[in-house]
Amino acid sequence: MKYMATYDMMETMRNTNQWLGATARSMAAYPMFSIAPNPALQWLGAWGEVTERSFERMVVKPDWGLDTFTCEDGRDHLIEITPVVERAFGDLIHFNVTGRETMKRKILLVAPMSGHYATLLRSTVKSLIRDAEVYVTDWHNARDIPVSEGKFDVEDYTLYLVDFMRELGPDTHVIAVCQPAPLTLAATAYLAEQDPDAQPRSLTLIGGPIDPNANATDVTDFGHRVTMGQLQETAIQRVGFKHKGVGRKVYPGLLQLTSFMSMNSEKHSKAFNDQVMRTAQGEASEHDKHNKFYDEYLAVMDMPAEFYLSTVERIFKNGEIANNEFVVDGHKVDIGNITTVAVKTVEGANDDISAPGQCIAALDLCTGLPDSKKASHVEPGAGHYGIFAGRSWRDNIRPLVLEFIDANSVADKPKAKKASKKKAAAK
Known part of the structure; x- marks a missing residue:
């Protein structure tokens, strides 16, 4: 059972962020708030939409889209x-x-x-x-x-x-x-x-x-530079109870994604901030350049x-x-x-x-x-x-x-x- 708790903790964090995004999006869309337009609520809704979509994509296998x-x-x-x-x-x-x-x-x-x-x-x-x-x-x-x-x-x-x-x-x-x-x-x-x-x-x-x-x-x-012992201790975890492969040792996709994004953290942060602003201003779309790239980039597998x-x-x-x-x-x-x-x-x-x-x-x-x-x-x-x-x-x-x-x-x-x-x- 070693490292299974760590695997589930990462999934919990992902799930929580997805829920926070959905909550912010729903709160900003509450009809009563439309009486007095508020830029802060507009930004909150945009942040929720981008956040929910980003964390949701991490556990979804993308479709080939070739019909x-x-x-x-x-x-x-x-x-x-x-x-x-x-x-x-x-x-x-x-x-x-x-x-x-x-x-x-x-x-x-x-x-x-x-x-x-x-x-x-x-x-x-x-x-x-x-x-x-x-x-x-x-x-x-x-x-x-x-x-x-x-x-x-x-x-x-x-x-x-x-x-x-x-x-x-x-x-x-x-x-x-x-x-x-x-x-x-x-x-x-x-x-x-x-x-x-x-x-x-x-x-x-x-x-x-x-x-x-x-x-x-x-x-x-x-x-x-890294030793095999270090890799086994820091990168390898066991799949949690939520999935069919429970107990299998894997290099988790979420951990890999963290490594990918840390290499260009400033670039990714700017991309997400810009997308929030575009969404708030009504300039974003379902298949715009940002979503088209990150829908694939964020979808990771163990x-x-x-x-x-x-x-x-x-x-x-x-x-x-x-x-x-x-x-x-x-x-x-x-x-x-x-x-x-x-x-x-x-x-x-x-x-x-x-x-x-x-x-x-x-x-x-x-x-x-x-x-x-x-x-x-x-x-x-x-x-x-x-x-x-x-x-x-x-x-x-x-x-x-x-x-x-x-x-x-x-x-x-x-x-x-x-x-x-x-x-x-x-x-």
Whole structure:
């Protein structure tokens, strides 16, 4: 039961702030106060509205918000999000555009398990749907996973990716964003040795810490400075009785959010104060720039303790991927076994989370891959978020990634004809 009280205390504080916001909002809207307009009550109502919304979003999984897509035929087609593989800690989902012919490109977008939901890649998915069949790893909130499902660490994460790639087949192009980049590289190397026929055609790694020591940031410095004992004592708690995963050890989302916001506390404080003033003056709206950003940013999920601790210890402290010493299920993975999968790295020149140099290190590890199948790109002036979801992604990086995918696609025409004959015979 250790730390369960701390977990519940954080949830109590969040719940209390949400209640205070709702109370202030209701009080300011009391009809009797309308007799004599009072700017203070107007401000109180605005503060309550912003506060209630902010703390309420912290425990809500955002919706993908992708309902329809306009195809080349000029008609709007419904988007169905269908699970392809369902697992305890995460699913493989497909964004199926109904009524549209199957696209030639098949992309597996590997989302990070780093405190936010896979919906953080909403704009990335939206930009790829028009040109490809898009599949995404949709990780679950650890607080909703019963203890009976067991542990989930970096090795389990890697094996999940291996199974997802096998399910989609060899004509898949994988794009890993940020945190999962090193594990996706390891999963590809694992398949190269264990099941070569299931390897993807290409692998694009975007802003990932393949070698965190190649160019140190505050994140890597923290990983080396803190001890594993300190992390276990300060970051790990047990899920409270309110959730299905009661008793599971996690790195709580609310604690992660506190860390995120403390790094830029002045910026966030100003943003919330400005939003209160806009709301008081009637200038705010349901989907304005502030709400659109913070509805996603504040929605956090608990991370399995084993995954968080093993990531810090094995990826950052020991550099097992960087040193090509990563072990999965008792098997040492050799990244040099990748000989046919084209690999491309993308970095942002101003990335302060995975600085330039950390991701491109993957190319040096692929010793068995010819230079013709290696590529890299550093986007000038781009930060971490911009290289996969911002303007830099839309205008520059996305076209380069699709061009790389097309250059490394193999059209297996004989098999396609064979399949069509089989279908006809089956009918």
